[in-house]
Amino acid sequence: MNRAERLEALSRASFTTIGVSVESGKSHARYRGFFSSTREIVTNRSMLSLLVRRDIKSRYKDSSLGLIWTLIKPLTQLAIYFVVVGKFLGAERGIPDFAIYIFTGLTAYGLFSEIVSGGTGSILNNAGLVKKVYVPRELFPLAATGTALFNFMIQLFVLFGIVLLSGNFRLSWNLIYLLPAVITLVSFGLALALLFSAWFVYLRDIGYFVEIAVMVLMWASPILYSWGMVRDVVTSAGIPWLLEIYTANPVTLSVLGFQEAIWGTTDRGLPIPDHLMVQLSIAAAAGLLCVIGAQRIFTRLQGNFAQEL
Template identity: 50%
Template sequence: MTTPSDQLASSTGAPSAAALRIQRLAEEPLVSAGPERGFFKGTLKSVRDLSAYRELLGLLVRRELKAKYKDSTLGFLWTLIRPLTILVVYYVAIGKFLGAERSIPDFAIYIFTGLIAWQLFLEIVSGGTGSVVGNAGLIKKVYLPREVFPLSVVGGAVFTLATQFLVLAVALVVTGSVPTGSRLLFVPLALAVLLVYGTALALVLSAVNVYLRDVQYLVEIGLTVFFWLSPIVYSWELVQTAVTNETVQQVYLANPVTAAVLAMQRGLWVGGTDASFPPDLVPRLFIMLGIGLVLLWLAQRAFARLEANFAQEI
């Protein structure tokens, strides 16, 4: 439908308002849809974009938490029921039936400490892998930094961690095994390692999953293997007894999740104060954290390279 001004412009031979708008748009410089070139410039641009959308990130975290327990009667109590159920199963099956509690003091605290660390890593990686595909509708409609989707999963996982820590704190007080002193410094260091490696994996896997949907199934298998490769339901002393080869032990300890779980136990498991832990656990964790930060940076740049075609592939 033409406006009176367009009809007048047509009768006089002058360009119409619509034609002028199209001409101005055509004269605008082209803007690349891909990531900013250069590792440093691209990283700074991504950080600025995420900072500009930090309120949206907060909204996505809240939506992630609400959607997880939508129409649920118990709501956020499920964040506690699941790990507690796993704790009871492992405590009865491995602690009682297989007799592990005879060699591991405060076996329930030992298992729950490891489960808290593992659940954080599990929720970030498994939830982050499907985060981009799960928000396909939003990605197709508006522009926003796609990193907010896996990062919203990280925020939800941290909230779940906080609620589980409350349960652990109550258990420590009830059993009279409250940790004190410098040993508590192991806890933030372990959590930092889990967050960095979990976020790096979530970024890469969420991007690759857009192009290759089999990734989410491979992740499930991989996480199962990672669980049993970490001393959560068995002790590090048992690993030393079963595997006497020093090289194999070092390969086992090269797993960041293993080192983080051991650090959590070292910091919170008072009953294992006299238990054996790797003597180089602290420097090992700092080295892993440094390597993990580099991997996180590389993961973000890989995500930025792959995100240009998300809307077309989803």
């Protein structure tokens, strides 16, 4: 019995135990509420854990470097941006420890982009399970989120190591910014993953759209430049209202939260938006509400997944 067959067998066994048949699960999928869906996901948490482990193992299967590849991409991006954007284009002027500044932003944005990108294809990539076995379909975007969090923790560990080695680590209450920032990134990322994964089943152009959107959103976040630079540009251009729109972006707020917590924006005398913690907390709460709304849309769309796949 190969790995896929074992996975399907485990899925069937788990649902036999709780007395839920394949057909009854499908017939009631559209009418269950968010909290009943959550209870079902919690009931099948072992299945979710299995999917996350499978994704991590399959990603690095037959790789001699294994998890090291998790670091190679962001570190390569760091080197390119540091040299090209920082040195050649002069973006590092006015931003001390520019390499740490970039890596902080890349670590935060990498979590969001991996949740959205991985979650978008999660249903399609598991078409065999979706067509043959009833499991809560939300498990697949959630598994992509779990994999992204695993990779994020590795990168965050490396980031803290770099900050410690550079001698710039400051143990302060600013670290509390990490909590609402991570909640915001995960909640909005999961909400988009639920929506896009469902739409991707019916419209394959969604995959190309997500690729472009993820690329554009990275440049629309203060990763390679500072928030203060944006403020100065839009103010001198006479369009200060554009700064409010730019700052309202949940990803922008989360990146700023990471920078304040790890890089120490205010300690270095650089500006940040007023009441950043309040804005981050509001964004985190809004993100959780978006997850609920996205799950309801996902539930309405999942009824024909097997036929479309």
